[in-house]
Amino acid sequence: MDVILPKPLKAGDTIGFFSPSSPATAFAPTRFMRAKAYLEQQGFVLKAGQLTGCSDHYRSGTIAERVSELNTLIRDPSIRCIMSTIGGSNSNALLPYIDYEALKRDPKIIIGYSDVTALLLGIYAKTGLITFYGPALVASMGELPPLVDETFASFRDLLCAERQQSFTYSVPAQWSEEMIDWEKQTAPKSTHDNRWEFLGTGTVSGRIIGGNLNTMTGIWGSEFMPEVREGDILLLEDSLKGIETVERSFCHLKLCGVFDRVSAIILGKHELFNHRGTGRTPLAVLQEVLNDQEMPILNGFDSCHTHPMLVTPLGVKADIDFDAETVSLRGPWLEQ
Known part of the structure; x- marks a missing residue:
């Protein structure tokens, strides 16, 4: 399978966010709003998935609702990056129903961590699209400075720079x-x-x-x-x-x-x-x-x-x- 590369992010681009498992936007609204405001201050437009603010106890919604949220973002040509809000335990439930062909036609940066590992690896396995183990909206970008600034610096350095052929990591102090x-x-x-x-x-x-x-x-x-x-x-x-x-x-x-x-x-x-x-x-x-x-x-x-x-x-x-x-x-x- 050929490797597929998404385009770099730039100021003014839209980041769509989704909740594939735990309902963080519902149980941590203060941290969610702080995270959203932080990325907006960095010059990005934020677009909410349809389960934002929703909760079905241990998850944000049914399997059908959660995959519909993700596929809606995948099919939206204005969105250049799709970021999870948090992980959880049940992201793997979405894998049989993702619109992989739409991702092949319009590759986007897919980023998250923890339980979202299932989606990152599944998308890579089915499409060849490079995915990114990295910050989630609420869990990572809702942290306070200076730690959130260092997290965002890595996000910027890896995902917003054009013509990168190499990168050497620095150990955070x-x-x-x-x-x-x-x-x-x-x-x-x-x-x-x-x-x-x-x-x-x-x-x-x-x-x-x-x-x-x-x-x-x-x-x-x-x-x-x-x-x-x-x-x-x-x-x-x-x-x-x-x-x-x-x-x-x-x-x-x-x-x-x-x-x-x-x-x-x-x-x-x-x-x-x-x-x-x-x-x-x-x-x-x-x-x-x-x-x-x-x-x-x-x-x-x-x-x-x-x-x-x-x-x-x-x-x-x-x-x-x-x-x-x-x-x-x-x-x-x-x-x-």
Whole structure:
């Protein structure tokens, strides 16, 4: 399948937003309005999906209503970027009903994270369109400065620049996983000094594929899960999980032979990981599951549930230089 590239964003373009699972615009209206105003201040036009403000308890609407919302945005020629409002648990329900042919005719930037992994990977698998693991409207763009400004800087640098053939990520100086009631937050979150661990030597090159570890189990073995190829770089991240769940998920990949095919793993920060009293980290769990199998690992990458969030194109080749401790994209990921 040929790779399809969306066009870069520019000032004045329209970003459509949708709620494929959790009803964040309903349960966090203050944060939603702050996020919408923030992107409008950056020069974009925001167009609401039809389920904005709606709630069906754990989700924004029925499967039919949610896919109708997404397809309406896909078919709208004025919209150049489609951004999720948040994740949830049930985005995979939409996959059989998406208008993939419309996306092929009019490619758009599709961006989100967490449960939206199912849609990003499914769209890439069915169309070849490069999709973007990156900020969601309410969850990411509703954060307060300075963290939201760093998230937006990554969004701008990756998605608003023309003729990009390469890009090297910078390590954010600070990061946060502090949990604050979204409707009561009035001050910036507390932060930690940041660092990435480069566990390997030399340079590894490969196609980036992956996303939220827990979500991928909901599409594994289906036509909507791209094949993990020999030499791929596997992006993995998760949030609010216990160590027992993370071990099971890593073992699932081991049993499926995924670790025998990939050339390296990018492990994102795990938001509020519950080590169940063990004191162990997701990295330690992964290394135990690998059982001394040689595997270069970049640990602590900031394309995850923590703030700030870096945009990561899925389906694009990258270089990880473990000696120089750099991560670079080798494009293009946008139409030139």
